[in-house]
Amino acid sequence: MTKETKGTYYITTPIYYPSSNLHIGHTYCTVMADAMARFKRLSGYDVHFLTGTDEHGQKIQKKAEEEGVTPQEFVDKVVDGIKKLWATMEISYDDFIRTTEPRHIKRVQEIFKKMYEKGDIYKSVYEGLYCTPCESFWTESQLVDGKCPDCGRPVEKADEEAYFFRLSEYGDKLLDLYEQHPEFLQPDTRRNEMKAFINQGLEDLCISRTSFDWGIPVPIDEKHVIYVWLDALSNYITALGYPDEPELYNKYWPADVHLVGKEIVRFHSIIWPAMLMSIDEPLPKQVLGHGWLLIDGGKMSKSKGNVVDPVVLIERYGIDALKYFLLREYTFGQDGIFTNEVMLKRMNFDLANDLGNLVSRTISMIEKYCDGIIPPAETEDDIDKELKDLAVSIASKVEAQMDKFSFNLALEEIWTLVRRANKYVDEKEPWILAKEEETKDSLNTCMHNLAECIRIIAILIYPFMHTTTDKIWEQLGYTDEVCWEDAEVFDKLKGQKVNKGQVLFPRLDIEKELEELEALKGTPKEENIPLELKPEITFDDFAKIDLRVGTIMAAEKHPNADKLLVFQVKMGTETRQVISGVAEHFKPEEMIGKNVIVVANLKPRPLRGLESKGMLLFAENGERLEIVTTTAENGNGVN
Numbered sequence: 001m002t003k004e005t006k007g008t009y010y011i012t013t014p015i016y017y018p019s020s021n022l023h024i025g026h027t028y029c030t031v032m033a034d035a036m037a038r039f040k041r042l043s044g045y046d047v048h049f050l051t052g053t054d055e056h057g058q059k060i061q062k063k064a065e066e067e068g069v070t071p072q073e074f075v076d077k078v079v080d081g082i083k084k085l086w087a088t089m090e091i092s093y094d095d096f097i098r099t100t101e102p103r104h105i106k107r108v109q110e111i112f113k114k115m116y117e118k119g120d121i122y123k124s125v126y127e128g129l130y131c132t133p134c135e136s137f138w139t140e141s142q143l144v145d146g147k148c149p150d151c152g153r154p155v156e157k158a159d160e161e162a163y164f165f166r167l168s169e170y171g172d173k174l175l176d177l178y179e180q181h182p183e184f185l186q187p188d189t190r191r192n193e194m195k196a197f198i199n200q201g202l203e204d205l206c207i208s209r210t211s212f213d214w215g216i217p218v219p220i221d222e223k224h225v226i227y228v229w230l231d232a233l234s235n236y237i238t239a240l241g242y243p244d245e246p247e248l249y250n251k252y253w254p255a256d257v258h259l260v261g262k263e264i265v266r267f268h269s270i271i272w273p274a275m276l277m278s279i280d281e282p283l284p285k286q287v288l289g290h291g292w293l294l295i296d297g298g299k300m301s302k303s304k305g306n307v308v309d310p311v312v313l314i315e316r317y318g319i320d321a322l323k324y325f326l327l328r329e330y331t332f333g334q335d336g337i338f339t340n341e342v343m344l345k346r347m348n349f350d351l352a353n354d355l356g357n358l359v360s361r362t363i364s365m366i367e368k369y370c371d372g373i374i375p376p377a378e379t380e381d382d383i384d385k386e387l388k389d390l391a392v393s394i395a396s397k398v399e400a401q402m403d404k405f406s407f408n409l410a411l412e413e414i415w416t417l418v419r420r421a422n423k424y425v426d427e428k429e430p431w432i433l434a435k436e437e438e439t440k441d442s443l444n445t446c447m448h449n450l451a452e453c454i455r456i457i458a459i460l461i462y463p464f465m466h467t468t469t470d471k472i473w474e475q476l477g478y479t480d481e482v483c484w485e486d487a488e489v490f491d492k493l494k495g496q497k498v499n500k501g502q503v504l505f506p507r508l509d510i511e512k513e514l515e516e517l518e519a520l521k522g523t524p525k526e527e528n529i530p531l532e533l534k535p536e537i538t539f540d541d542f543a544k545i546d547l548r549v550g551t552i553m554a555a556e557k558h559p560n561a562d563k564l565l566v567f568q569v570k571m572g573t574e575t576r577q578v579i580s581g582v583a584e585h586f587k588p589e590e591m592i593g594k595n596v597i598v599v600a601n602l603k604p605r606p607l608r609g610l611e612s613k614g615m616l617l618f619a620e621n622g623e624r625l626e627i628v629t630t631t632a633e634n635g636n637g638v639n
Ligand code: MSP
Pocket: 013, 014, 015, 016, 017, 024, 025, 026, 028, 029, 054, 232, 233, 235, 259, 260, 261, 262, 263, 264, 291, 292, 293, 294, 299, 300
């Protein structure tokens, strides 16, 4: 049956950083987007669901260097894993965009050029506070306790030639947008945060970097690469072919919804609309900010060893149980705490006890009392009518909740029917009806009604747990295409032959599962947290330093200063005096004979009456100070 479409529906997830494997928090966002995409398709929309990976930037470049591979090799491997995860979870995306794909690169360059031609991009010098892990610049006033407001790590001063986008010109236009279209940014709290942010005054946005090269070259100046957010945000239209192949773009843009986590709402509701205004393109209809899944009240992190791996959970409990839990447990827009115990309880109570039990007992009874054939309804009493009325009323309630992205309440509506149907079995006591010939009609009605409820439930859960729908379909011996409107009718199944299948959701031994999950955690993995460093220097800065190998020929205390040691250092043909403030850490005699590294071209300076020509390298090791030594030949002065 071909359905008439209700129009198009374009939904996106953020494009994930392939810096390591995705965890349950990322999975949460994609599962929500998938449920919405499936729901809209089922309701008759022509859906385009986009996800992908955000592969450029300094962080990825550094990770690749650490692993001794090229950035491309590094991301290829991680992206492969991400795609496998989505395939295992049967995520129904229509397109997967990688920012390293040629189609994206050339289109981002086009977008940059359009913004430049509009006069919205100019070259200047950036002096700012930069958080390397977040790849974000911050103003002094945005810092929290002097640190990055997103991740709490130290920021560093950055000063370099860069291109800027005139974001400051767009503050009023953005405020107008929020005023005229409050639905553009939801929930309301997020919009209020963004208004406050804009009211502080928007600064122009630095959109290029020269300090690393893993990025899309600025089309008008190849020394620069495009700063990651301009690159990343563009994915929502480059994937549709903007600007050179506009067919899909014209069909699906503007997006109906960008689903994003709360910390990246700012980029999507300020930078992204401003970029689109700059290139004179329509704005997305909605940006929706969801909350985070937290563990022990904090974010998941590898160093804490509390990252929840979706692959482990899928292997143990199946994709539908995991998806059900994520969608049922958490309230959209709010943070939620993830614990294994809450997850296992949901799986047992809602899935094994409620849904699984309803399906299994109904099919068994139809086999036992009706030779496996779903009978017609012969009679109807008040209880039958109440059940039937409830069953056909749920679809519209689910629609109302889905309109608000309230996945949990949509599922709650469905479960009122699951629970009511189970209660109906207890009230009707079919095992008693089956004993007498004169109650045969009531028994048939009871079996029919239960089968119809299961059919309706199978349709309603399809957006959330489609593989369970397929299994229920099989057990009902039903072959019709899953069709949302069929959840509002109650007489589709007469004469169908049922097939008892496998248990949908096995009961879990919660204690045992908890122990096993705990054991699987293993030892916390080390996270690569960047060191607190002084402001970055360029290679050219570094190249100015002349480092030489020297040997300490003599060492003594400075006659006029307790903290200073005076060394005579031989470097090839020259022996010179170098003074260091390390007397508290070293005895003079233990330094003699050491092969050291000397900063040989440091401007000489007098220290308490003696001249120091150069500097020896030391490194802090906790409380201790270590002298940097080398195994190079004695005092040969090589560099
Ligand atoms: N690459 C950027 C997004 C660019 S979109 C044009 C990025 N990537 S990310 O991999 O760090 O995060 C992607 C999404 O995952 C974000 O929306 C983020 O909120 C979400 N989550 C990451 N950890 C999360 C939880 N613990 N809980 C819920 N969502 C979380 O940001």
